[in-house]
Amino acid sequence: xxxxxxxxxxxxxxxxxxxxxxxxxxxxxxxxxxxxxxxxxxxxxxxxxxxxxxxxxxxxxxxxxxxxxxxxxxxxxxxxxxxxxxxxxxxxxxxxxxxxxxxxxxxxxxxxx
Amino acid sequence: xxxxxxxxxxxxxxxxxxxxxxxxxxxxxxxxxxxxxxxxxxxxxxxxxxxxxxxxxxxxxxxxxxxxxxxxxxxxxxxxxxxxxxxxxxxxxxxxxxxxxxxxxxxxx
Numbered sequence: 251x252x253x254x255x256x257x258x259x260x261x262x263x264x265x266x267x268x269x270x271x272x273x274x275x276x277x278x279x280x281x282x283x284x285x286x287x288x289x290x291x292x293x294x295x296x297x298x299x300x301x302x303x304x305x306x307x308x309x310x311x312x313x314x315x316x317x318x319x320x321x322x323x324x325x326x327x328x329x330x331x332x333x334x335x336x337x338x339x340x341x342x343x344x345x346x347x348x349x350x351x352x353x354x355x356x357x358x359x360x361x362x363x
Numbered sequence: 364x365x366x367x368x369x370x371x372x373x374x375x376x377x378x379x380x381x382x383x384x385x386x387x388x389x390x391x392x393x394x395x396x397x398x399x400x401x402x403x404x405x406x407x408x409x410x411x412x413x414x415x416x417x418x419x420x421x422x423x424x425x426x427x428x429x430x431x432x433x434x435x436x437x438x439x440x441x442x443x444x445x446x447x448x449x450x451x452x453x454x455x456x457x458x459x460x461x462x463x464x465x466x467x468x469x470x471x472x
Contacts, residue, residue, distance in 0.1 A: 291464050340406050342406075351409045351412060352460065354407045356406050
């Protein structure tokens with residue numbers, strides 16, 4: 251099993267450009283999450299999904315959109331990138347949303363100039 | 364301990380020594396806790412978890428202690444090895460998962 255995979259690994263964007271980050275999991279997990287991690291700070295939840303076709307806002311959703319068209323995939327979109335969105339983005343999945351370990355992908359490093 | 368600033372707390376230990384990493388959590392209603400290890404350039408990895416009906420849980424070379432009275436968690440790593448060098452952070456779950464910023468552990472050979 252590959253677990254949780256993320257593409258791309260690294261990307262440089264100019265302010266105003268758009269992009270989509272892809273997360274895929276092969277563990278048949280219902281729940282998927284997108285986090286951002288900034289230096290010296292904990293993971294902050296952007297959006298999450300409790301199942302195929304569902305999405306919900308997390309702690310810092312502004313400037314991001316998500317889609318979960320297939321159970322195994324969770325996409326994170328930036329419509330108009332801003333320098334404040336420079337961060338490392340982690341995708342995670344879990345069997346259930348409460349009191350369960352989350353399995354993380356390797357991360358996508360995004361630099362917005 | 365945990366930090367929300369730009370600089371993570373750091374712990375430097377000699378190879379073979381025991382390490383103790385601390386975490387203060389915020390919500391007295393939290394009833395599930397996880398310790399994660401994050402190596403440089405990688406995503407967090409599960410180490411050990413504990414539920415609030417326990418005070419202590421042991422894994423392979425790791426022990427987690429929970430003190431609900433003072434809302435404090437600790438992770439003890441026995442016979443620390445160079446491969447243990449990483450950022451360690453705790454997560455609490457009062458209904459959704461909350462992550463601390465972490466402590467950077469450096470193991471000196």
